[in-house]
Amino acid sequence: MIIKRKDEKMKSVNELNEIVSQVRRDIVRMVHACQSGHPGGSLGCADIVTTLYFREMNINEETGTDGFLKFSRSGEGEDMFFLSNGHISPLFYSVLARRGYFAVSELATFRKINSRLQGHPATHEHLPGIRVASGSLGQGLSVAAGAAKAKKIKGDDGTVFVLMGDGEQQEGQIWEAAQFAPHYKLDNLVAIVDWNKQQIDGPTDKVMNNRDIKAKYEAFGWATVDLADGNDIQQVVDAVTKAKALKGQGQPIVILMKSEMGFGVDFMMHTHKWHGTAPNDEQLAKALEQLPQTLGDY
Amino acid sequence: MKKYTYTEKKDTRSGFGAGMAELGKTHPKVMALCADLVASLKLDAFIKDNPERFVQCGIAEANMIGVSAGLAISGFVPYATTFANFGSGRVYDQIRQSVAYSDTNVKIAVSHAGLTLGEDGATHQILEDLAMMRAMPGMTVINPCDYNQTKAATIALADHVGPAYLRFGRPVVPVFTAADQKFEIGKAxxxxxxxxxxxxxxxxxxxxxxxxxxxxxxxxxxxxxxxxxxxxxxxxxxxxxxxxxxxxxxxxxxxxxxxxxxxxxxxxxxxxxxxxxxxxxxxxxxxxxxxxxxxxxxxxxxxxxxxxxxxxxxxxx
CATH class of the missing domain: 3.40.50.920 (Rossmann fold)
Structure with a gap:
């Protein structure tokens, strides 16, 4: 099965900017509503995940009788996305809902009892769009490598994307996977490291300096793509385009994405403090003033 | 007392290897992964006949579990193999999140369980794995008794959808169960x-x-x-x-x-x-x-x- 993207669905940079503003609104509203969750990394990665789902990934555009996109967990014939740093689930859920996998109204159930939108992404409640649970860090690159290997065996030319945090690069399993992917020439695998230089306990350099992440991936045999500003959609599009052009050349690809945690909400930026903190009513109002409603709130 | 006799002694891990060799012929979706212990797991026959369905992972068990989950999501039936010590406690969290909680169809097939691993000593003699795997929601846990039963269990697991832990051992022991037995998961x-x-x-x-x-x-x-x-x-x-x-x-x-x-x-x-x-x-x-x-x-x-x-x-x- 080959699933072709309908070109008319390919969003322009301007359109992506509009969508991502709404996604950021969703994120802060979701976290506010349950007074828990992780807004910082969600806001920082909003541009890349939105760009992947609304422009760069080939996904099955068919809808079911319920009007939602048909989701196949196996991702056969499609590009696949894995979120390894699962704590930025508000972003993942917003993008999936806005893309049409489930009703945006369901975002209101985030982290609440009996919800499909668990604190960290899970398959257990069968939320369309989720292929594996994540949240315990360091596992997503391995899972994505397995999916990329499967595509190679099946002769499926889809691309497998995986997003990780930079603090997450401190996990040993990342480097097990980092040596696996080049060994098997998984040149259909595009990893993205959200290099925002912050983690829960403070700046990454202070908590556990993981030094030159790019040099490490190069040494492990990866092709690298620099993304100087992961919060500039045009640059994000260019980086993903460049990464895709490197496909099929015998090396897995990693995009080193410099981003700003909390991007889009001024008081959440330039600090690690909003990694896992929910805004109060006043802070929510202040945040929403900075994020135009474009697609309509859920 | 019903009489049980045996004509030969074999290791249960060889039963696993024989089961895999048969699955290589009968189940095109079955894959084998191993963390640098191919000979110990008796995978040579499977690999010889199905080189494209074998993934050597090196001494990196955590990644092997994750890769297995990725293969399972994609429709394959991966058997992740290593020693029981390294396929349970060492990778408990990987099994928990990427396999059991994600309900991926991964079979963790492990050898050298228990004291009968022998001379290598306590570092390798896992005696806690059944407890860990029993505690894991959704995990099927199987510990067969001889070569024939291990072979039958290995084959039966290929048609069982869901995470499973298959435990076997190193020493040769009497082969006393029937070669043609039907292995029914969950049936004493x-x-x-x-x-x-x-x-x-x-x-x-x-x-x-x-x-x-x-x-x-x-x-x-x-x-x-x-x-x-x-x-x-x-x-x-x-x-x-x-x-x-x-x-x-x-x-x-x-x-x-x-x-x-x-x-x-x-x-x-x-x-x-x-x-x-x-x-x-x-x-x-x-x-x-x-x-x-x-x-x-x-x-x-x-x-x-x-x-x-x-x-x-x-x-x-």
Whole structure:
């Protein structure tokens, strides 16, 4: 099965900017509503995940009788996305809902009892769009490598994307996977490291300096793509385009994405403090003033 | 006492290798992954016939579990293989999140479990794995007793959708189950019907239980022997039915007393049919170097120990 993207669905940079503003609104509203969750990394990665789902990934555009996109967990014939740093689930859920996998109204159930939108992404409640649970860090690159290997065996030319945090690069399993992917020439695998230089306990350099992440991936045999500003959609599009052009050349690809945690909400930026903190009513109002409603709130 | 004989001794891991070789021919979606222990896991035949369906992962077990999850999501049936120590405790969180909680169809197939790994000593003699895997929601846990049963279990798992932990061992042991047996996951195997005591055994202890049954018969004790190859889901009905008849139980496993088959049986009986139980297993200790036979004797995991516990438990009735 080959699933072709309908070109008319390919969003322009301007359109992506509009969508991502709404996604950021969703994120802060979701976290506010349950007074828990992780807004910082969600806001920082909003541009890349939105760009992947609304422009760069080939996904099955068919809808079911319920009007939602048909989701196949196996991702056969499609590009696949894995979120390894699962704590930025508000972003993942917003993008999936806005893309049409489930009703945006369901975002209101985030982290609440009996919800499909668990604190960290899970398959257990069968939320369309989720292929594996994540949240315990360091596992997503391995899972994505397995999916990329499967595509190679099946002769499926889809691309497998995986997003990780930079603090997450401190996990040993990342480097097990980092040596696996080049060994098997998984040149259909595009990893993205959200290099925002912050983690829960403070700046990454202070908590556990993981030094030159790019040099490490190069040494492990990866092709690298620099993304100087992961919060500039045009640059994000260019980086993903460049990464895709490197496909099929015998090396897995990693995009080193410099981003700003909390991007889009001024008081959440330039600090690690909003990694896992929910805004109060006043802070929510202040945040929403900075994020135009474009697609309509859920 | 029903007679059990054997003509040869083989290792259960070779049963796994034979099962994989057959799956290589019959199940095109089955894949094998290994963390630098191909010869120990007896995967040579599978790899020779299906090189494209084998993934060498090197000494990186955590990644192997994740890669297996990715392959399973994509429709393959991966068997992730290594020693039991490295396929359970070392990768517990990877199994928990990427396999069990994600309900990916990954089979964790592990060798060299328990004391019978022998000379390598306690670093490699995992005696806690059944407890860990039993505690994991959704995990099927299987510990077969001989070559033929391990082969049959390996093949049966390919058609079972869901995460599973298949545990086997290193030493050669009598091959006493039928080569053409049908392996039914979760269904206990009645080894011998008796009326005085129920011996519930798993893995290498099943043969010891048969030996014990013969010794007991000479003393006029009629033992019912049940092989629980599937620790989870436990065949509760078979155990309860047997204990209704015999009134007491001895459990036997190559594992810690904490959290293994014995614990599972005690939990069952205390809820539905409180009865005297004696347990054979390793009591809150690590193993050590030695030959398998020496170790099983020193830690009381043999026929003689079973006989002793049977007499004790009958007196408690």
């Amino acid at each position: 195997w009645m080894v011998n019907e008796g009326k005085d005591v129920t011996i519930v055994a798993t893995g290498h202890l099943v043969w010891e239980a048969i030996q014990a049954g013969e010794l007991l018969e000479r003393e006029g004790i009629d033992a019912e022997i049940i092989n629980i190859h599937t620790i989870k889901p436990l065949d509760e009905e078979a155990i309860l039915k047997s204990v209704a008849k015999t009134g007491c139980v001895v459990t036997a496993e190559e594992h810690q007393l904490n959290g293994g088959l014995g614990d599972a049986v005690c939990q069952l009986l205390s809820r539905y049919r409180p009865s005297p139980v004696e347990m054979i297993g390793v009591d809150n200790s690590f193993g050590e170097s030695g030959t398998p036979a020496q170790l099983m004797e020193k830690y009381g995991l043999n026929a003689a120990s079973i006989v002793e516990k049977v007499k004790k438990v009958i007196n408690r009735k």
